[in-house]
Amino acid sequence: MKRIFTLALMAFAMLSASAQTKKVSILGDSYSTFQGVIPANYASFYPNDRNDVVEVEQTWWSLYIKAQGYQLEKNDSWGGTTICGTGYGGMDFSRNNFISRVDSLGNPDIIFVFGGTNDAWANSPMGEYQYADWTKEDCMKFRPALACLFDKLQKRYPEAKIYSLLNSELREPVNESMREVCKHYNIQLIELHDIEKQNGHPSISGMKSICEQLTEAIK
Numbered sequence: 001m002k003r004i005f006t007l008a009l010m011a012f013a014m015l016s017a018s019a020q021t022k023k024v025s026i027l028g029d030s031y032s033t034f035q036g037v038i039p040a041n042y043a044s045f046y047p048n049d050r051n052d053v054v055e056v057e058q059t060w061w062s063l064y065i066k067a068q069g070y071q072l073e074k075n076d077s078w079g080g081t082t083i084c085g086t087g088y089g090g091m092d093f094s095r096n097n098f099i100s101r102v103d104s105l106g107n108p109d110i111i112f113v114f115g116g117t118n119d120a121w122a123n124s125p126m127g128e129y130q131y132a133d134w135t136k137e138d139c140m141k142f143r144p145a146l147a148c149l150f151d152k153l154q155k156r157y158p159e160a161k162i163y164s165l166l167n168s169e170l171r172e173p174v175n176e177s178m179r180e181v182c183k184h185y186n187i188q189l190i191e192l193h194d195i196e197k198q199n200g201h202p203s204i205s206g207m208k209s210i211c212e213q214l215t216e217a218i219k
Contacts, residue, residue: 023073025108025160026061027098027153030079031167031201032114034059037072043079050199053207060202060210061112067215074106083115084145085136086124092140099139102152111157113149114165116142120174129177131184143177150185163218165210166191190217 026032030045034056038044047054056062065072078096080087087093094100098115105111118124119142127141131151139145153162164187166178175191182189192213196206 020069022068022070022109023107024061024065024070024110024112025072025074025105026077026112026114027101027105028075028077028112028114029081029118030077031117032059032061032075032077032112033079034062034075037075038077042077045079045201048199048201051201052198052204053202058204058207060207060214063207063211064214067211070110073108074104076101076104077114080118081115082118082122082124083149084119084124084127084142085140086122087118088122094136094139097145099145099149099152102149102156105157108157108160111153111160111162112165113153113162114167116146116170116174116178117167120167120170126173126177129180129184142174143181146177146181147184150181150187154185162187163214164189165214168192168195188217190214 033042033044034046035044037056046059053059061075078101081096081098082093083098085092085094085097125141127138127143129147130138130144131147134144134148139148164178164182166175166189178189190213192210195209196203202210
């Protein structure tokens, strides 16, 4: 009887541990890339000879997942991509923007959306706040595209917890738009600060800081 009770406890402990191992997916741009982890046809920034992050274990998302005891489900990060359909030089980035990759995140329990940096750097048009009936033309602008993105993510992954990360040192219209749209969809926005960067991208120290800020923000 004692042996059966012990086995039952062990089985319960294993099931509990399994239930707590959450799967994490990332929808991002170059800040979240690492060659060999993202899809092979995606542009990657890391590793880069102008940045000291040379191991995947040094990335913000790898640090966070390891610290929490989670597992990576899918990293769908593509360097240079925008949330909206307007990229650098006013080019149409709809083919590989964030909205186009909503269905590529597997079956996650947690989704980190880390975007807006290229929209800011490319001076993508802001547009007006719009929360339904988006057309492709609407989504060429940042505000309606961001709303469309979150709407699609919540409908596609209704059981997942979604967090939005906001890079430091972006122009204020992007920051304010992110705050407003995240509030509308009840998505926690984590506004990053004091991120050390090399060649415009988080260094080893910057990656650690992002991880620490996530840990502090997500209780």
